[in-house]
Amino acid sequence: DQQVKQNSPSLSVQEGRISILNCDYTNSMFDYFLWYKKYPAEGPTFLISISSIKDKNEDGRFTVFLNKSAKHLSLHIVPSQPGDSAVYFCAASAAQMTTDSWGKLQFGAGTQVVVTP
Amino acid sequence: EAQVTQNPRYLITVTGKKLTVTCSQNMNHEYMSWYRQDPGLGLRQIYYSMNVEVTDKGDVPEGYKVSRKEKRNFPLILESPSPNQTSLYFCASSSIQGARARTEAFFGQGTRLTVV
Numbered sequence: 001d002q003q004v005k006q007n008s009p010s011l012s013v014q015e016g017r018i019s020i021l022n023c024d025y026t027n028s029m030f031d032y033f034l035w036y037k038k039y040p041a042e043g044p045t046f047l048i049s050i051s052s053i054k055d056k057n058e059d060g061r062f063t064v065f066l067n068k069s070a071k072h073l074s075l076h077i078v079p080s081q082p083g084d085s086a087v088y089f090c091a092a093s094a095a096q097m098t099t100d101s102w103g104k105l106q107f108g109a110g111t112q113v114v115v116t117p
Numbered sequence: 118e119a120q121v122t123q124n125p126r127y128l129i130t131v132t133g134k135k136l137t138v139t140c141s142q143n144m145n146h147e148y149m150s151w152y153r154q155d156p157g158l159g160l161r162q163i164y165y166s167m168n169v170e171v172t173d174k175g176d177v178p179e180g181y182k183v184s185r186k187e188k189r190n191f192p193l194i195l196e197s198p199s200p201n202q203t204s205l206y207f208c209a210s211s212s213i214q215g216a217r218a219r220t221e222a223f224f225g226q227g228t229r230l231t232v233v
Contacts, residue, residue, distance in 0.1 A: 006159070034221065043121070043207050043224030044160070089159060104175060105150070105222065107160035 003027045004092050006108035014116055019077040021111050023090030026071065030092040030106070035064060035075050038087045038110070047088070048075070080115045087112050119144050123208050123225035130198055130232055138193045138228050140208030147213045149191040150175065150222070151183065153204040160207065166191055167213065198232040205229050 005024045013019045023033075031052040036044035050057040050064045050073065057064050063076045077084055090108040121142045130136055142149065150165035152175075162175030166185040180202055182194040191210075195202060206229075209222040 002158075004159075009157075036224075041226070043209075043226050045224070046221045049221060091160075104162055104165065106162075106176075107152070109157055109159035 001026075002106075002108070003030075004090055004106045004108040006088075006090055006111050008111050009109070010112040010114070012114045012116060013080050015082060016079045019075075019080045019084065019113055019115070021075040021077075021088050021090070021113070023073045023075075023108055024071060025073075025092050025106075027092070027094065027106070028071070029094040032093045033064070033066060033073050034091045034093075034105075035062075036089045036091060036107075038089065044089055077113075080113075082115050082117065085113055085115045119223065121208055121210050121223050121225040123206075123228050125228060126226065127229045128231070130230070132199055132232055133197050136195050136198060136230075138195075138206060138208075138230070140191045140193065140225060141189050142191075142208075142210040142223065143189065144210060144212075144223065145188065146210035146223075147188070148222075149185065149208065149210045151181070151191070151193045152207045152209065153177065154207065154227075155204050163193070163206075198230075200232050203230060203232050 003026050034049040035047040037047045038044040048059050048062045050066050066073045087110045089110045091105050093105050124139045147168045151163040152160040154160050161177045163181050164183040166172045207227050208225040211222040
């Protein structure tokens, strides 16, 4: 059973507009969340992360929002650029050693983003 | 240059023929792990290692083995591959901070395995 879910397999957005990618999780022990970006024929690369003590983290055009009560996070890309076309994975991990999730990084299924001119 | 190197990049093999996919990192990371990527399922963790001689099962360990005899290497072994192990495999490494892995992992470029 997937503990991290990305329910939108694809997203098409016009260049210059905002891309919003969503991610939901079920395990309340998760306390650290990450987004990875993946181009074809390459491994995923780290994009941005957020700790559960925050509700927002920003890095240039990328902002991640965390809503712990809803067990939901989102990645905003503003403005979207053609080079942002890639698959984006949401991932989560837990710090506490008592949880089955410790040491593991749980990924969602990914969202394919296509930025059109 | 910091990197995780996997070999081979592409492999076609037959059912039952043992194979090893190698993974090496040059960042002195304690934590290494293997994932498989399948359509609609994202990346699922196969095995991970917190340090030399310390390995543990991930979410989908059946049919796989690993070893961690040296810090830099973490090979993935398929003793008797089957067609359902056809997948895209990624090795990753990261440093450990405190009691848990610092999970901004560096990933290798992937190994496309086909078992016929």
